[in-house]
Amino acid sequence: MEDVKAKLEARDKHIRETWINTMEARLVGEELAKCRKGEGVNAAQNCKYLADLYLELLKDASLKGYRQVQVPTRK
Numbered sequence: 001m002e003d004v005k006a007k008l009e010a011r012d013k014h015i016r017e018t019w020i021n022t023m024e025a026r027l028v029g030e031e032l033a034k035c036r037k038g039e040g041v042n043a044a045q046n047c048k049y050l051a052d053l054y055l056e057l058l059k060d061a062s063l064k065g066y067r068q069v070q071v072p073t074r075k
Contacts, residue, residue: 007049017056018062021057021060022061022062023062023063024057025054025058025061026061028053029054032047032050032051032054035047035050
């Protein structure tokens, strides 16, 4: 019984962490959009830090449930 509880808690923690990462990426994306709109032609230079952060966050920002489908890769 404790094993099942531990698995459920681990699953909930994983889902919570992926949700937090996704929402963090979303917020940075919204700030990047505001920065680009406000900076105009200088957006590439002045918003670079947000764009770099957004790209880093997008790597880990996919929502994955506790059931993950493995897609076969071609060799």
